[in-house]
Amino acid sequence: MTPAQPAPTAPLPVPPLHDDAQVPDYVRELEQAADYLPDDQRAQLRRAWAVGAAAHVGQTRKSGEPYITHPVAVAKVLADQGLDVETLIAAILHDTIEDTPLTYDGLVSEFGETVAELVDGVTKLDKIQFRDRQEAAAESFRKMLLAMSRDLRVILIKLADRLHNMRTLGAQSMEARHRIARETLEIYAPIAQRLGMNLIKAELQDLGFRALHPWRHAVIEKRLRTQPVVRRESLVQIEAQLAQRLAKEKLAHRLVSRVKSPWSIYTKMRAEHKTFAQVMDVFGFRIVVRTVPDCYHALGVVHAAYKPLDSRFRDFIAIPKANGYQSLHTVLFGPYGSPIEVQIRTEEMDLIAERGIAAHWSYKHGGDGPNSAQTRAHSWIANLVESQRATGSSLEFLENVKVDLFPDEVYLFTPKGDIMSLPRNSTALDFAYAVHTDVGNRAVAARVDGRLVPLRTKLASGQRVEIITAKSSTPKPQWLEFVVSGKARTSIRQQLKQLEHEDAVQLGHRMLDRALEALGISLDRVPAVRMDAYLNEFRYPRLEALLADIALGNRMPQQVAMALAREAPGKPLRTPGGNMLPMSQDKILITGAERGVISFANCCLPIPGDEIMGYHTAGKGIVVHRLDCPNVADYRKSPDRWVPIGWDRQVAGDFSAALRIEVDNRPGSLAQVAAAIAEAESNIDRVEYLERDANIAVMRFAIEVSDRRHLADVMRRVRRLAVVLGVQRM
Template identity: 65%
Template sequence: MPATAPPAPVDPAAWPPYVLALKERIAYLPPAQVTQVLRAYAVGAQAHAGQERKSGEPYITHPVAVASILAELGLDAETIIAAILHDTLEDTELSREALAGEFGEVVAELVDGVTKLDKMRFGTRQEADAESFRKMLLAMARDIRVILIKLADRLHNMRTLGAKDQGSRRRIARETLEIFAPIAQRLGMNKFKAELQDLGFRALYPDRYRVISERIRAALGNRREVMSKIEAALTTQLASEHLSAHVVGRIKSPWSIYSKMRNEHKTFAQLMDVYGFRVVVDSATSCYVALGAVHALYKPVDRRFKDFIAIPKANGYQSLHTVLLGPFGAPIEVQIRTAEMDSVAERGVAAHWAYKTDSGPANSAQVRAREWLASMVDSSANTVSSSEFIENVKIDLFPDEVYLFTPRGDILSLPRHATALDFAYAVHTDVGDHAVAARVDKKLTPLRSRLESGQLVEIITAPSAAPNPAWLEVVVTGKARTAIRQYLKHLQHEDAVDFGHRMLDRALDALGSSLDAIAPTTLDRFLKTSKLKRLEELLSDIALGNRMPDVVARQLLGSRWKKAAGSKAGVALAQEKIRISGGERGVLSFANCCHPLPGDDIIGYLSSGKGIVVHRVECPNVAELRRSPERLVAIEWDRDVKGDYRAQLHIEVINRPGVLATVAAAIAAADSNIENVEYVERDASAATLLFSMEVKSRKHLADVIRRVRRTGVVSAVRRYPL
């Protein structure tokens, strides 16, 4: 079909049953919009003409089914139209321009947001899926209806998964359970979440699904009478308080039972021996009255009450949860909410269209969803790798959350196991970057402390504080992880640029020139030829060992460079040495073969991608490194060197009880931290130990050796390797 030609209208008399069913479902729309939706069907049917699904059905049946799912939620005409046309840009010749011209720019933007990235090339299927998911989330941030279409698309695909081969079924099911069901939960769409989880469970673990489903059916047969009696008792009690309430029993799904059996190590009988009921009343005030009524009927279980009305969940969910001790000795789980809250709980962000809410902005599922999506946009902007981005998203999709208070009384929700450092980054990135400690309920605690719901958290900052790599082991939220990585990458880049500048200057100086003497046009030409955007990229490449400074210097000077006297090794090592402080992040690493320390004579070797590897001059491996003189870097320790460095001591001791503790105590007394101890040799009278430890310098190591010798149990001690 030509990209811009409008399709011929489909005769309404020839409409198949699934289109007539869609027309009935969208009866809530104005007649003019119903006509537009049916026009979209005509466009989609012609665009997908001749295409079939794996099941053999016409392809158009899938987008119409997706539109029907969204119509059940009462969504607007633009969303329904975009759902019908959501695969046209990817799978047909219909152009975006034609789409926008026929149905408007909003519909075209929605369709584009759902479209996969089929035109891009990726190394792996996982990488392509991650990039597609990343694009979808960014489109969601512009218009949240994108994810509603995508979730409905995934739901219909899961309903018709049987036509796929086993490998595809398992892959799609796992993706549904790991990504799409948690997103539905994060957006408060519990009805979608429950069906996606159940369908995913059935496809991924068919035998487990069958066994648990059969046991649920058998258990329900034995408990219907009990449930009816409890439901009648609850209804009568609520009526006695003059409450207009609707009580309905709840049944756990196979996936819910399977997840709890696996995560909480409970048996099927333990989980099924709980009766669940939902009570729907007419107002928030009535919720609390109903709570008092059910507590008067059955005794509440201590510490099992949760008020999600006063403190809503991050996805906008509101309800009172309580557990009662029932008349038959089994716990009764009761959820109490208003009809509006029930709508939001089932439909989440989609309730905005189907149910006109009067809730304040802080409680709105729409607002909370947009806040989450905005944080995902920030994470995406600071994350280069799509795979890393999707891992951050998975972290933020954990359903278990803790609710915390700021000093101002604001409520922040974080994933379970979140630390004070996660809280700091949730407040603001600058707060996280400069955090030094926290006050939790007015008690001073370390940043690594895990937080619990209801705590009041205050972050203490200092201008000099900054993130360090160890923080990545502390945080659990994607926002904190992304911010820390971004800061560390920035520092590494700065250090690499500074170090590369010194190396290139030294190489140019050896050829009788300097970087300042290079004409800007010459430098720009070299950068363009090298496919580099800025000088900083060139300098960073040099420091990381991807380019040789001597080679770059000669290329910059062209025919003007003069060969220095002597060999290349002589040129490399006779020049002024570059001083290092040891703190050059991402640029320097210290060789494990010789463990150089401040105070040692050292030499650097440019290793591609790693930067400069520092060796002691007397290291046995240096002779081999000298065969590549162009990669050697003349370096020396700066006067002011800070930090701890690894060292090893080869210690021969008298083998008797307590000798290891005596030597370890001597090392600790010298303010050295022991990392590892191993026996090299051992017999009845003597033993040889290899201690790995942290010291600040060669002088510090000498002090450790002196203290070890004074113990009286050591026959010999030397630095290892020599």
């Protein structure tokens, strides 16, 4: 949270250490929380507070408290998680580079490079100008992820900073409270969950819910406090029964009952359209044991005590979640007719479940390498960093990350038996991009559990997926309609932009060549000096950029040709014989696959085999019309925008066409027509009734065909139907 008062500009001397009498209570609380650190390291914490207090002198929070109380409170949040001394020092000083005269070099000399790197990673981007607050937040988030990729402790400080800001949100305006709470629920709480930090996630969600919907939070909280006595007694009976069974088996364990948080109750009520009583009609317990074999032993014990619901058992020990979470989950049929949710895990798994990546520093002080939660977090962030390099804007990147933060996941197996986790509703194509960007770009189909399926097939946990690729395959714009993961969406967009650019350059080259040939010159014969001068004048970095602009209609090829041939602007183009240049000569041949550069007019829906012409439109490139299109007469008034085009010999793909079909209005007519179109191997995009009475119905079928011959075959098959009275192309 930025301080309310501006920082002083005079350089600060390094302050002397304070004696015990001068140390305020909030610093003592921090030292008490960090009692796991040796004395010399706790002395460093006090030194950091002294430096921070001097740097922030005169600055206050909106509540009126000295500003230094906030970063010290952030450090205490982290000390409660058992973080190392460097992280705690960086937390105390996390706003100094941004808001005080202290510099990066000053921090390096006083506390070392690691602390300075951490503080710099947390520092916000206040000095860059953004179009709006939303983009500024997105760009700040992008920088935070880049800093996280260097050191995961950056995100721990950021989460602790957000948690303390949420705890002290009351001093903010209503608008600010809602904005910060929404951002917390959409971004920071899911990040905490993705990193396995359930304690921080739960508190962020609860505080965010309270700030965003105070009345709803209060109602649910009151209902939780005043639970019926019957329910409390039932909980005790089940707990006693489970504890007795575990003790008989001589299983050392810790058994605790779990109470749902207001936020989880609220989201479940909304998502599953349940009442409060239905949501609360579930008893939850956690059993913590010593070893992994003990987990499975305890599972057998609870299944003997109460019958399990077969479909609700999940083994997250054998197949951990993406954030490193491990536990056995089972649901039992309880004695009161209510489900009993039971989680079984070891002490280490419990610590990682509660603290996630922070458990690395608290569970294994000076340990040997990161635990699985950290390894998975590093892997996830590395993928995000790769994704952000390819994204066009910070907002697009943030949207992609939100998709990846979606809490529900599916767990899949590669042909080699490796486990991959993807967001819920992921398709085979999402899996292909998760394996590698090149695999996704060249994917053509997939085998799921040995069965051949299309790329849009949704995947379910436990399936074995193999991707089939082809060197000639390239991403299609339609892929964006069904992929769900951020990495797949970013990779497809980047590749499509690249392909569109290449197609635009090629088409622009052909158009400029035609225009230059009309003046008796070719592109190869334009002097390099003249070409460079033209590119510099119009600020094109390379010739390719100019050619792409020509194809997209932003530059007219004739005007560029005249400038390069040193013809006077406005002078009509003439052949060497002196006659006006006919626009129809030397057609540019198209395949229809020129992405983003050529589009087909909806007014006449041209298909291969039709006589066509092109109209040059700024920003859209060439729009193709049939020569018999009624709109062509209007385009004849702008001959400079006409482009002579025709179909190449090699035309592939599906093209849109429309049929007007008149049928007897009786049950089954529509189905017969649709079946005939399908038999002709044509897809139906849309059907609509144009006219309809008691006897006759007139329908418009929007279909896909490969060319005129294919369209004629479709029309022939439809005409043969007894119910059809007439067919014509629209």
